[in-house]
Amino acid sequence: MSPDATPDPYADPLVFGQRLQILRTRKGMTRDQLGGLMGLSGSWVKGVETGRLKTPKLEVVLRLAELLRVRNLADLTGDQSVRIDLFTGPGHPRLAAVKAAVDAFPLDPSTEAPPLAHLEHRLARAWGARHTAPNHREVVGALLPDLIRDAQLAVRQAQQAANAPAAQAILSEVYSLAQFFVAYQPDAALLWRVAERGMVAAQMSEDPHALGVAAWLAAQAHRDSGHGHFDAADTVNLQTLAYLEPLLPDADDEVLAIAGALTFEAGYTAARRGETGAAWRYWDQARAMADRLPAGYYHPVTSFSRAVMGAHAVTIAVELHAGGESVRQAAASDAMTIPSRPRRARHRIEEARGYQLDGQPDVALATLAQAHEAAPETVQYNGYAKRIVLEEAESKSPGRRRRASELAVKLGMLAA
Structure with a gap:
C-alpha cells in the first residue's frame, strides 16, 4: 500500500507477541509479574512480546491464557498459519x-x-x-x-x-x-x-443530485487508494463541479449540498497533497455554500451542512499534519451538533489524530473512546484509529499502555 493511502485496517496482522502484550497490559500485569507466575523471567516475556523469541509451545500458551483469563484462545493466538485479518477477520x-x-x-x-x-x-x-x-x-x-x-x-x-x-x-x-x-x-x-x-x-x-453523490463517492475511492490516484480523484470531482455550477443559482438544497460536499472533497485531496493554500481555499468555498443552506439542513448522504464544517476544518488541519491547528479547530467545533452517529464518530477519530500529532496521546485515546460510544462500527473499521491504539499500546507510560490495550480489546482488534 502506498504510504499516502488511507490506512487499511486489515493490513498489519497482530502477531502473538502483540496480542500477549495487549492482554497482559489490560490485565494490569507487569512483565516481571507475568514471568514470575510462569516460573520464568520478565525478560522472557519481553522477548516473546517483541518477537525476539518464537511463539511458545502449546502448553505454555495455554498457561498464559489461563493466567490472563482469556475467554477465547484465539484472542491470544490468532491463526498463526494464515494471514490474520484485524478487527473482524473476513x-x-x-x-x-x-x-x-x-x-x-x-x-x-x-x-x-x-x-x-x-x-x-x-x-x-x-x-x-x-x-x-x-x-x-x-x-x-x-x-x-x-x-x-x-x-x-x-x-x-x-x-x-x-x-x-x-x-x-x-x-x-x-x-x-x-x-x-x-x-x-x-x-x-x-x-x-x-x-x-x-x-x-x-x-x-x-439526475444532477445522483450524479453528484456518485462522483463524491468515486472521488473518495480514488483518493483512498493512494497518492497515485489523487489526479483521478480531482478529475471526477472537478468535472462534476463544473457540470453542477450552472445549476447552482436556482438549485434546491440537495443539489447545493452535494456541490458543497464535492468542493470540500477537493480541499481534502489538496490537503493530502500538502497544498495548504488550496486546501483552505476550497474549505472556505464549501463553508460559503453551507451558509446558503437552511440552519437545520443536513444532507442525507454526505452529511454536508453548516454543522459539519467545523469537523471538515479539523480534517484539513490533520491531513496537513498541523497538530496545533488541528487541536485549535477541534476546540472550535462541536461534535454534538452533528446528528449522524457515524459522522460524529469519524470526527472524533480526526480529533484523536490531531491530539496525537500535537503530542497529547492520552487525550487522543480518550477521544477514540468517545468515537466508540457514538458508533462502534465506525471505529472498528477505521485504520487511523487502529494505528493510534497500536502505537500507544507500546508507550513507555504504563497507564497509557493499559488504556490503549483496554481500548484495543473494546474495538475488537484481537478478533481472529
Missing part, C-alpha cells in the same frame, strides 16, 4: 450477502418490481438508520440485499417506460449506500464494482 458478517446481491443479475420476468415510491421510502429509511444506529453497518447490511435486488429489478422493468430515469437515480443511490457499507471491508474489487455501477446508473438517470 470483514463484516453481512458482507457476503451484500456481495451476492451486487453480483446477482435479476432476469426473472415473473417477479414484479416494487413501485418506485415504495423503493424511495425504503431507501430513505435505510439512510436514516445509517445515521442513527450505533451499529449502522449491521443495520444497513441487513437492508441492502433486498434493496439492491429490488432496485435492479425496477430498472430492468422500467427500461421502456417514462420513469426509467427515476429508477436509475434510485439504483444509483442504493449503490451509494452500499459503498458506505463496503468501504474498509477486505474486498477492494467489490468496492470498485459498486462505485462504477453507481456512476453508470447516475449517468443514465441524468
